[in-house]
Amino acid sequence: MSSLFIPPGHGHSVQIGELGAVFKLSGSHTGGAFSIVEHPMAPGTLGAPPHTHSNEDELSYILEGEVTVPIREELIQASAGSYVFKPRGIPHAFWNASDRPARILEFIVPAAFEKYFEEVAPAFRADGPPDINHIMQTASRYGLQMHIEKLGELAQKYGAPVLGGPAPS
Template sequence: MTAQTMLGAAATTGRFSIVEHLLAPRELAAPLHMHSREDEFTIVIMGKIGFLLGEKVFHAGPGELVRKPRDQWHTFWNAGDEPARVLEVISPAGFEKYFEEIGQFFSDGAEPDLEGMAAVSERYGLQMNFESLPELIERFGLVRPLEMDGTPPAPA
């Protein structure tokens, strides 16, 4: 998954930001996680995206909008065999900087610095459940996210 800020806090006086995510076929975007400060709204631009929101599992396609409220465990993935693209509207703004900060913890070919990532996550009020990765990958027939081990996705 890639994350690119399309519209940052400065452009919206902090009200919201927009981040674009590109996902490879069958790629899991992230482990289960929960935001304490932001609500996220995912707009599917291309592909079929699977969502786990609390205990609810569902899919959305191009043009559909999914609300992921703060204080709820969630994740999402490319549920198809073609690349997918989503826009995330994050309210309030600020969390878009998280993606820039965690990049330093993923060196090519090296194990990620999970302690460093945990410290950044804590500053942003984000809880990450890394232990959820194997179960999510097996349950939904996915590949491991690039960011989690520094290597390109491969079949699970």
């Protein structure tokens, strides 16, 4: 491994619907130890539907705005400067319920899952709903269990956005 400097605003990026993924450090930079992905989120954007990781832990640092994170039965409202630890095996989701943009840094341990974002991005089309089959197949390859069926419950209970659309009013 060698040192690396990434200035603000730099990094390879992909768009996953309304969620951005800006790759700051990948497993190739860290010997597979961890990766860091920045997620800019527009107001009312679903970052991820309920899901469970089999292979990695995630630590989110809220850079800007406020992010809602349900973990198990707890609903966390994380504002700028907050950390949220999401260990593997624990179902969670996240979204920006506010009317302002939000940005989080996602630390993924160990690395490799950052590649998921590149592979799932084509499932989100501007001209229609996301391709759920593509999402589910990609998730399965990465040991990610998607709990799409719980999204309606989160939308009703907490006003969570739905896949491919804004939060219900």
